[in-house]
Amino acid sequence: MAIRKSIPTQSAGDALIEDLKSSLDRAEQLLREAADATGDKATDLRARALQALDQGRAVLSETQETLLEQGRKVAHDTDEYVQSNPWKAVGIAGVAGLLLGALLSRR
Secondary structure: OOOOOOHHHHHHHHHHHHHHHHHHHHHHHHHHHHHHOOOHHHHHHHHHHHHHHHHHHHHHHHHHHHHHHHHHHHHHHHHHHHHOOOOHHHHHHHHHHHHHHHHHOOO
């Protein structure tokens, strides 16, 4: 029998958004400072801004991999459940179809 496991996709998505906002805000601030600066200081600020953007990309990549892995796990768990409980799965799908049909026909 399959055991239901909660997967914290919402918190992972929130963390991703916060990390990306932070990285982009930092990069934007550094680029604004670089626009006003000249010489070595401008070069340093641009390099730091690019580093902030690279960190944002890395966080995005890691979160994408995590979410893909969680999606594969959910699909695998669903497949196991359907194979071990085919009639329940058919019943659930039928009820879901009826409810969806009733909701759509009301409009």
